[in-house]
Amino acid sequence: xxxxEIKNLKVSINNKKIIKGLDxxxxxxxxxxxxxxxxxxxxTLASVIAGRDYFEVNEGEVLYKGKDLLSVPVETRSRExxxxxxxxxxxxxxxxxxxxxxxxVDEHRKYKGLPSLTAVEFLKLMDEKKKMVEIQSNLTNRSVxxxxxxxxxxxxxxxxxAMLEPTLAILDETDSGLDIDALKIVANGVNKLKRPDNAFxxxxxxxxxxxxxxxxxxxxxxxxxxxxxGGKELALELESKGYDWIKEELxxx
Amino acid sequence: xxxxxxxxxxxQLADLFDKFKTEICINDSPxxxxxxxxxxxxxxxxxxxTQTAEEWRSTSLIDxxxxxxxxxxxxxxxxxxxxxxxxxxxxxxxxxxxxxxNGWYVYxxxxxxxxxxxxxxxxxxxxxxxxxxxxxxxxxxxxxxxNNGLTALNTAFAQDGxxxxxxxxxxxxxxxxMVNIVNTGENLFIQPRNLIILGKNAKLTLVYCDDSIKxxxxxxxxxxxxxxxxxxxxDYYKLQNKDNLxxxxxxxxxxxxxxSRLNTNTLTLNGGVMRNETYVSxxxxxxxxxIYGLYLVDREQHVDNQVYADHIxxxxxxxxQFKGIIDDNASAVFNGHIHVCRDAQKTEAYQSNKNIxxxxxxxxxxxxxxxxxxxxxxxxxxxxxxxxxxxxxFYLKSRGICDRNARMLLMYAFAGEIVNKINIGVLRERLDxxxxxxxxxxxxxxxxxxxHCKENDMIKFEIDMSKV
Numbered sequence: 001x002x003x004x005e006i007k008n009l010k011v012s013i014n015n016k017k018i019i020k021g022l023d024x025x026x027x028x029x030x031x032x033x034x035x036x037x038x039x040x041x042x043x044t045l046a047s048v049i050a051g052r053d054y055f056e057v058n059e060g061e062v063l064y065k066g067k068d069l070l071s072v073p074v075e076t077r078s079r080e081x082x083x084x085x086x087x088x089x090x091x092x093x094x095x096x097x098x099x100x101x102x103x104x105v106d107e108h109r110k111y112k113g114l115p116s117l118t119a120v121e122f123l124k125l126m127d128e129k130k131k132m133v134e135i136q137s138n139l140t141n142r143s144v145x146x147x148x149x150x151x152x153x154x155x156x157x158x159x160x161x162a163m164l165e166p167t168l169a170i171l172d173e174t175d176s177g178l179d180i181d182a183l184k185i186v187a188n189g190v191n192k193l194k195r196p197d198n199a200f201x202x203x204x205x206x207x208x209x210x211x212x213x214x215x216x217x218x219x220x221x222x223x224x225x226x227x228x229x230g231g232k233e234l235a236l237e238l239e240s241k242g243y244d245w246i247k248e249e250l251x252x253x
Numbered sequence: 254x255x256x257x258x259x260x261x262x263x264x265q266l267a268d269l270f271d272k273f274k275t276e277i278c279i280n281d282s283p284x285x286x287x288x289x290x291x292x293x294x295x296x297x298x299x300x301x302x303t304q305t306a307e308e309w310r311s312t313s314l315i316d317x318x319x320x321x322x323x324x325x326x327x328x329x330x331x332x333x334x335x336x337x338x339x340x341x342x343x344x345x346x347x348x349x350x351x352x353x354x355n356g357w358y359v360y361x362x363x364x365x366x367x368x369x370x371x372x373x374x375x376x377x378x379x380x381x382x383x384x385x386x387x388x389x390x391x392x393x394x395x396x397x398x399x400n401n402g403l404t405a406l407n408t409a410f411a412q413d414g415x416x417x418x419x420x421x422x423x424x425x426x427x428x429x430x431m432v433n434i435v436n437t438g439e440n441l442f443i444q445p446r447n448l449i450i451l452g453k454n455a456k457l458t459l460v461y462c463d464d465s466i467k468x469x470x471x472x473x474x475x476x477x478x479x480x481x482x483x484x485x486x487x488d489y490y491k492l493q494n495k496d497n498l499x500x501x502x503x504x505x506x507x508x509x510x511x512x513s514r515l516n517t518n519t520l521t522l523n524g525g526v527m528r529n530e531t532y533v534s535x536x537x538x539x540x541x542x543x544i545y546g547l548y549l550v551d552r553e554q555h556v557d558n559q560v561y562a563d564h565i566x567x568x569x570x571x572x573x574q575f576k577g578i579i580d581d582n583a584s585a586v587f588n589g590h591i592h593v594c595r596d597a598q599k600t601e602a603y604q605s606n607k608n609i610x611x612x613x614x615x616x617x618x619x620x621x622x623x624x625x626x627x628x629x630x631x632x633x634x635x636x637x638x639x640x641x642x643x644x645x646x647f648y649l650k651s652r653g654i655c656d657r658n659a660r661m662l663l664m665y666a667f668a669g670e671i672v673n674k675i676n677i678g679v680l681r682e683r684l685d686x687x688x689x690x691x692x693x694x695x696x697x698x699x700x701x702x703x704x705h706c707k708e709n710d711m712i713k714f715e716i717d718m719s720k721v
Contacts, residue, residue, distance in 0.1 A: 050651055078653035090648040094666025103662065104652040111653070143666075144648075160652060 001066045002027050003168055003199050004049070009060035010224075011041075011048055018044045018055065020224035026168070029196045033210055033235060034203045036221035037243050042203045043087060045221070046172040049201075050084035051077050064168070078104075079111040081167030081198075085157040085174045092144040097156075100144050101126065101163055108164060129162040133189045151182040158189040165193070170201045175209040187212030207239035220246055255326040261318050261442060261472070263300040267293065269324065270409060276326035277412060280381035284389040292398045292408035299402040311586040311618045312557040317500035317526050320470055322442035326412070328357035348430035348460065349374065355435055356443030356473075357413050371420040374429060377446055380416035387418060391450055395506040395534065396478050404504045407476040411446030414475075417459070421452035421482070428458040428488075428677060433473075435499070440470040447477040451485035451513075458488040458677065463495055463524075470498045477505045481513035483537065488676055489517040492684075495524035497554065504530045511537030511566075518674060520684065521548040521556050522691050528557040535562065535569035535597075542571045547671040549691050551580035560589045562604075564597040564627075573604040576671050578664055578692070579615040587619045589634065595626040604634040609641060609667055664692050 004026040011019040019041045026032055034042055044055065049062065051074035062069045069077065092100070105125070106116045117125065130139065133155055145153050154174050161169055171190070175183055190200060190213050202213055210218075210232060218234040219226045220243070228234065228246055238246075255276050259265050270277065270293055278286050301318060302309040351374060352359045358376035365375030365383060373384070381388055398405035415431050435441060451457055463473065481487055495501055501524055507515055519529050533542045548556040562571040577585045587606040608617045621634035641663045649659035668688050675681040 052647060074647065074650040075653050075655050075659075078651055084651055086648070090642075090644045092642075092645045092648065092663070092666065094669050095645075095649075095662050099662065100649065100652070100654075103654050103658055104649075107653045107655060107658070164652065 005063040007061050010058040011055050013055040026199050030216045031200045033215035033218045040221045041224045042221050046170045079108050083161050083166035083169040085171040087172040089145045089153040091146045093146050095144050097139040132162050133159045134185045150177045158186050167198045172203045175204050207235045210235045258321050258323045260321050267297050273326045280378050282385040288393045289409050292405040295398045296405040302402050322440045324442050348428045350430045353433045370423050373418040377414035377416045395508050403474050403502050404476050407444045407474050410444050414446040417449045419451045419455040422454045424456040430460040432462045434464050435471045442472045445475045449479040451481050453482045454484045456486045460490045462492045468496050472500045475503045479507045481509050483511045485513045487515050491519040493521045497525045499524050500526040502528050507533045509535050509540035512539040515542045519546040526555045530559040532561045535564050538566045538568050540569045544573045545671050545674050546575040548577040550583035554583045557586040562591045564593040564600040567597050568599045570601045575606045578609045580611040582614045584616040590622045593625040593627050598627050598629045600630040602632045606636040608638045
């Protein structure tokens with residue numbers, strides 16, 4: 001059974017069709033990269049999986065672990081192992097990282113029937129994960145993303161991912177706006193978290209990230225559909241040739 | 254027992270005053286008596302405020318004034334052991350605790366405690382009698398009765414309250430805590446009157462709690478006059494945790510001399526109709542006032558904060574920040590008025606009011622207002638009304654946090670900005686816990702003072718807010 005199976009998904013926002021019949025199958029242990037020009041529905045796809053509600057699913061289905069995902073509330077999706085790394089992480093003044101993560105971890109544990117962590121256990125976990133994503137600053141007293149630099153925000157997403165250990169993580173342009181060092185740290189985080197029983201969907205514009213996170217599959221999303229899939233060499237081809245040849249290929253069909 | 258019961262109306266109250274004149278004026282010096290008569294005249298002309306007055310446009314007292322209330326002109330003879338109905342359970346929060354029960358100062362031995370360093374704390378009734386010279390220097394000097402019917406009424410009828418006198422150069426180390434309890438089986442109209450005087454370089458922390466224990470209608474019309482002499486420093490926390498049948502009106506007048514500092518924080522957690530009027534007169538150069546407030550209202554509750562900061566002297570500073578969360582059909586009003594006189598150059602005055610409406614039927618009316626006659630000042634004002642940020646909610650929920658806890662985290666963060674301004678650590682932590690309870694809708698089940706909650710085991714919050 002695939003971890004995630006998307007069949008003929010059609011999604012619109014305010015009657016505007018964004019995703020127009022998308023199929024995707026992700027198995028445990030795989031890393032998928034989704035590339036494509038701006039405005040083709042990459043972020044919408046990520047949002048649909050994570051559970052945003054400002055669009056309408058017109059057709060198709062999304063199965064996660066073999067079960068319908070679209071009717072499941074956002075928080076339950078998270079507790080079931082889905083994680084979205086935000087393209088634009090939200091600043092939440094006044095909510096400390098500690099309270100935020102403690103609440104999240106506790107809710108995940110409660111869902112699994114595990115007792116809450118003690119403060120000491122929790123802080124130990126936080127320290128461990130901070131090291132993993134090379135965060136030096138003291139997060140405890142800082143509000144969620146408030147005053148974080150662009151790079152810090154993205155690293156904070158990876159940190160949260162490390163804390164929650166998802167089964168399916170979708171990283172929505174986590175690499176955009178990162179310098180090469182930050183990019184390596186983000187990629188290292190993903191590689192350390194990769195296990196045979198989880199999967200990653202990495203949405204990116206640049207092949208650069210894929211030098212550090214080696215994908216098993218690369219998909220090209222164009223006008224709301226996956227129009228081409230291949231191995232990691234497809235990313236290199238896109239990098240050197242751009243997207244025009246794919247458009248031409250489509251027109252000639 | 255000298256008491257009467259009536260529906261409070263202008264003419265009836267004047268008759269009531271006549272009937273109980275002897276009792277009301279029993280401790281008066283001629284100065285205080287004269288003030289009473291002047292105030293009664295003023296009240297007879299103005300009566301209770303109505304919504305035709307601009308500053309009362311959004312708050313109505315009609316329902317609050319409709320029932321019959323009992324008026325007491327001497328303390329109850331019934332011996333109530335205050336310790337039994339109420340016990341301080343905050344560990345490490347050592348205060349000098351004073352209590353008023355149903356509007357009367359409660360004491361075991363001495364109505365006025367005079368400390369060796371000259372500090373006097375105690376019953377206003379006895380201060381009227383024993384310290385007429387201090388009274389005539391300060392009493393009624395800043396509580397203006399002309400345009401304020403309720404202050405006039407209080408001044409006419411006031412018999413008791415708390416009196417605090419701190420001589421020059423004295424720092425009171427322990428916070429003074431004043432608890433004002435209403436505990437009666439009948440409707441009650443009470444008018445506490447407080448006078449707080451800080452001499453030059455004096456320092457005081459005051460925690461003033463309004464609480465009710467039994468569920469009966471009460472109308473509290475309180476008035477406080479507070480004097481800060483040169484370099485004096487006052488932290489004044491006001492906690493309001495009344496039942497839904499209570500009307501609480503407080504009129505607080507502050508007079509700030511040169512380089513004195515006032516830090517006041519009004520936390521309204523529960524009540525029926527609540528109105529706090531705060532008048533701060535920055536009279537001396539370099540005086541600074543921080544005026545903060547937080548209100549959390551739900552059901553049919555109504556809260557109204559009126560703040561008037563008057564910058565009279567140059568180089569004076571005022572920071573005003575009020576925040577509120579309004580749920581269900583509740584309503585809130587904020588009127589902030591900064592007045593900068595022509596000579597008050599180099600004034601800095603900031604005013605902010607932020608509100609979160611949780612429902613479509615919650616209502617807020619906010620009016621920040623600046624009136625500036627000096628030309629070299631820094632002033633700003635602003636007001637916001639909004640909902641919880643849906644993006645932030647989604648972000649929290651996308652990490653597995655349920656809707657309820659996500660909302661709680663955001664509301665707590667919103668309120669936290671004001672709570673964090675409390676300088677007493679233990680009080681801040683305790684209030685943190687109370688606010689979480691309040692946001693969860695669990696506070697009304699224990700209509701106890703926020704500091705004296707009888708439950709030993711506080712309901713555990715799923716969110717561990719301990720500052721780890």
